[in-house]
Amino acid sequence: MATTSAGILMYHPGDAGIVVLLVHPGGPFWRKRDLGAWSIPKGELGDGEDPEAAARREFAEELGSKAAGPVQPLGQVRQRAGKLVHAYALEGDLDVSRVRSNEIAIEWPPRSGRTIRFPEIDRAAWFALPLARQKILAGQQPFLDRLEEVRKNGSWSIDE
Numbered sequence: 192m193a194t195t196s197a198g199i200l201m202y203h204p205g206d207a208g209i210v211v212l213l214v215h216p217g218g219p220f221w222r223k224r225d226l227g228a229w230s231i232p233k234g235e236l237g238d239g240e241d242p243e244a245a246a247r248r249e250f251a252e253e254l255g256s257k258a259a260g261p262v263q264p265l266g267q268v269r270q271r272a273g274k275l276v277h278a279y280a281l282e283g284d285l286d287v288s289r290v291r292s293n294e295i296a297i298e299w300p301p302r303s304g305r306t307i308r309f310p311e312i313d314r315a316a317w318f319a320l321p322l323a324r325q326k327i328l329a330g331q332q333p334f335l336d337r338l339e340e341v342r343k344n345g346s347w348s349i350d351e
Contacts, residue, residue, distance in 0.1 A: 196233045196234055196235050196245075197242040197246035197278070198234070198277075199262060200279070200280050200338060201280075201285060202338060209319070209338065210319050212287070212315060212317055213315070213318055213323060214232050214314070214315045215312060217313035219309075227327070229327050229328070230328055231276075233246065234249035243262060246278070253311055254291070262280060262281045265278040265279060265337045265341075268334065270331070276331065278334045287314070293311050
């Protein structure tokens with residue numbers, strides 16, 4: 192069964208339109224990838240956990256800062272590997288120089304018996320929507336489109 196995750200797409204108006212906060216995964220898998228590797232801060236839901244609560248928890252874990260304020264649903268997408276991701280929009284401004292991610296542990300290299308620890312995300316950055324569309328994982332691009340659409344028409348009604 193595919194996993195389910197939830198995350199928050201923080202945004203604010205910028206000089207050239209909407210800018211969004213994306214995170215780059217830490218660790219050896221993503222070290223050399225940039226375009227198509229970034230994500231909204233997100234993580235898996237616990238058993239019976241509310242998606243919004245999970246999104247807020249993951250935001251705090253990955254960025255070291257609480258997601259304060261009301262969120263608006265951006266619906267859900269199914270990524271290429273089958274993971275279902277729920278997203279919420281939150282208007283805000285986070286100082287990315289102050290980001291402090293939690294750490295995770297994996298066996299590396301695979302089947303080596305050696306465990307390494309590293310930050311779950313290695314950096315966060317603000318991107319205008321055109322560049323964000325190049326940076327974000329392809330499966331999460333619909334969240335950017337939905338955010339742009341609801342900001343244009345003023346309605347938070349999402350058709351998934």
